[in-house]
Amino acid sequence: MAVPGRRRALSPRALPAALGLLVALAIWAVAASRWPPHVLPGPLVVLETIVTQRSELVGHALRTTRRVLLGYGAAVVIGLPLAMALGARPVLDRQVGALLTLLRSIPPFAWTPLILLWVGVGDGSAAAVVFAGAFFPIVRNARAGIDAVPPSLVLAARNLGAGPRVYWLDVVLPGAAPMVFTGLRLGWALAWMSVVAAELVGADGGLGQLILDARNLARPDLAIAGMVAIGALAAGSERGFALVERRVLRWRA
Amino acid sequence: MSKAVALAGVRHAYTEAGTGRRVEALAGLDLNVAAGELVAIVGPSGCGKTTILHLVAGLLKPDAGSVTCGGAPVDGIGTDRVLVFQDGALFPWLTVAENVSFGPRARGEGTGRTAELLAALGLDGAADRYPKELSGGMRQRVALARALAVDPAVLLLDEPFGALDALSRERLQDVLEAAWLRDRKTMLLVTHSVEEAVRLADRVIVVSPRPAAVRADVRVDAPRPRDVTALGEIRRTIAQMVRTPE
Numbered sequence: 001m002a003v004p005g006r007r008r009a010l011s012p013r014a015l016p017a018a019l020g021l022l023v024a025l026a027i028w029a030v031a032a033s034r035w036p037p038h039v040l041p042g043p044l045v046v047l048e049t050i051v052t053q054r055s056e057l058v059g060h061a062l063r064t065t066r067r068v069l070l071g072y073g074a075a076v077v078i079g080l081p082l083a084m085a086l087g088a089r090p091v092l093d094r095q096v097g098a099l100l101t102l103l104r105s106i107p108p109f110a111w112t113p114l115i116l117l118w119v120g121v122g123d124g125s126a127a128a129v130v131f132a133g134a135f136f137p138i139v140r141n142a143r144a145g146i147d148a149v150p151p152s153l154v155l156a157a158r159n160l161g162a163g164p165r166v167y168w169l170d171v172v173l174p175g176a177a178p179m180v181f182t183g184l185r186l187g188w189a190l191a192w193m194s195v196v197a198a199e200l201v202g203a204d205g206g207l208g209q210l211i212l213d214a215r216n217l218a219r220p221d222l223a224i225a226g227m228v229a230i231g232a233l234a235a236g237s238e239r240g241f242a243l244v245e246r247r248v249l250r251w252r253a
Numbered sequence: 254m255s256k257a258v259a260l261a262g263v264r265h266a267y268t269e270a271g272t273g274r275r276v277e278a279l280a281g282l283d284l285n286v287a288a289g290e291l292v293a294i295v296g297p298s299g300c301g302k303t304t305i306l307h308l309v310a311g312l313l314k315p316d317a318g319s320v321t322c323g324g325a326p327v328d329g330i331g332t333d334r335v336l337v338f339q340d341g342a343l344f345p346w347l348t349v350a351e352n353v354s355f356g357p358r359a360r361g362e363g364t365g366r367t368a369e370l371l372a373a374l375g376l377d378g379a380a381d382r383y384p385k386e387l388s389g390g391m392r393q394r395v396a397l398a399r400a401l402a403v404d405p406a407v408l409l410l411d412e413p414f415g416a417l418d419a420l421s422r423e424r425l426q427d428v429l430e431a432a433w434l435r436d437r438k439t440m441l442l443v444t445h446s447v448e449e450a451v452r453l454a455d456r457v458i459v460v461s462p463r464p465a466a467v468r469a470d471v472r473v474d475a476p477r478p479r480d481v482t483a484l485g486e487i488r489r490t491i492a493q494m495v496r497t498p499e
């Protein structure tokens with residue numbers, strides 16, 4: 001209930017987190033000192049690469065981010081209404097449900113060769129793989145969220161005179177929101193994994209390509225720099241997700 | 254006086270989910286409630302009280318007999334008969350004010366009497382809070398206000414204060430009585446507290462163990478606000494009936 005105090009609670013938590021990070025860096029540095037730099041470069045070498053190659057890194061990161069946003073956006077725009085339609089129409093739910101279960105058991109990366117064949121190398125194919133990764137967790141969790149709305153609230157809404165519009169927008173949507181967010185977050189994480197997988201197989205630029213090229217050039221420092229960039233982007237944006245989620249779902253606190 | 258709610262020869266049986274066994278909840282129940290009357294229903298737990306309310310609310314259909322409201326047969330859920338649940342069933346994502354105005358807003362009538370009801374039920378200071386931040390007593394005030402906001406002909410209360418501590422319970426009884434005195438809505442109050450029934454109701458209906466039938470129909474004529482200690486006799490009589498099987 002003491003909402004203002006919550007922000008301050010962050011700093012005592014940040015300390016152990018920073019400590020853990022430091023220890024990991026130290027272990028990395030020690031390990032790197034025992035291997036030649038063309039096998040395992042140390043943190044400082046990687047940092048230097050990040051600084052000197054920053055414009056190249058940013059360029060690749062932008063391409064990757066664009067593909068993620070394209071594929072993920074499509075997954076949200078198609079996935080959420082589909083979940084609502086499935087929740088509203090039991091017959092449709094049974095018809096499509098089994099198909100979805102089958103499709104979502106296929107790892108998104110397994111789509112890559114087919115998609116490359118159909119779409120060709122480019123932003124479109126990478127975005128399509130992202131879509132395949134993000135779509136299923138989004139639909140599945142949103143669908144489950146609709147069922148998780150307590151029956152007494154559904155009853156109360158109808159009893160108080162809610163028509164279909166109010167029922168869906170003001171009762172089902174907020175009631176399902178916690179699980180919808182779970183799906184959105186899972187889908188987001190999978191989107192980043194999928195995009196790198198797609199770029200590793202074939203793409204015009206992007207962080208996945210950068211990592212692959214680094215291998216071909218025998219530049220492990222550049223590969224690690226690319227990995228750091230992906231990790232930072234995915235983790236950083238996930239953080240933003242958590243902030244939005246806490247805001248939208250503040251009634252749960 | 255006109256009949257606000259009438260059940261005649263109502264039978265209702267549930268089919269148990271696992272076994273398919275029929276559970277007869279009501280076997281020919283008759284009950285009449287006049288417009289503006291506050292009627293309490295008491296009886297042992299599991300006897301069919303909730304079933305009675307759900308039939309009037311239109312959540313259930315009788316297997317036989319008739320359920321009418323204002324002379325018209327009950328056909329499904331309607332805003333003329335609003336249920337108040339024991340746990341309030343508040344929308345957790347809406348503030349107190351938004352919960353109370355839900356009904357009027359759903360029907361495109363703006364916020365309706367929300368401000369007035371918040372004041373009347375002592376919810377002024379809590380208008381912007383979420384249900385999570387409220388005590389049990391406050392939550393039930395909101396549930397009551399939210400039901401009154403749609404201005405139903407009949408209010409159906411299913412052990413609305415059953416989960417509250419003794420003190421909040423008494424306060425909420427006062428709040429309910431005040432709301433009733435102000436609006437004179439027809440109210441059906443299911444309660445397992447004989448004291449609560451005697452304190453609030455014009456009439457106390459004592460229901461037999463399942464299948465429910467009306468065992469006694471006791472009019473309480475004492476002036477309001479009532480002093481329950483002065484109603485010891487009637488309380489004992491009713492409590493005795495609730496306890497003994499026949």
Ligand SMILES: Nc1ncnc2c1ncn2[C@@H]1O[C@H](COP(=O)(O)OP(=O)(O)O)[C@@H](O)[C@H]1O
Nearest residue numbers: 267268269276278298299300301302303304463
């Ligand atoms: N959905 C159901 N399925 C099977 N039996 C039920 C169902 N709902 C209620 N019952 C049974 O019907 C009887 C009456 O229930 P109810 O009206 O809830 O009683 P009360 O509110 O008086 O405690 C109880 O024995 C209960 O177990």
Ligand SMILES: [Mg+2]
Nearest residue numbers: 302303304411
């Ligand atoms: Mg009950």
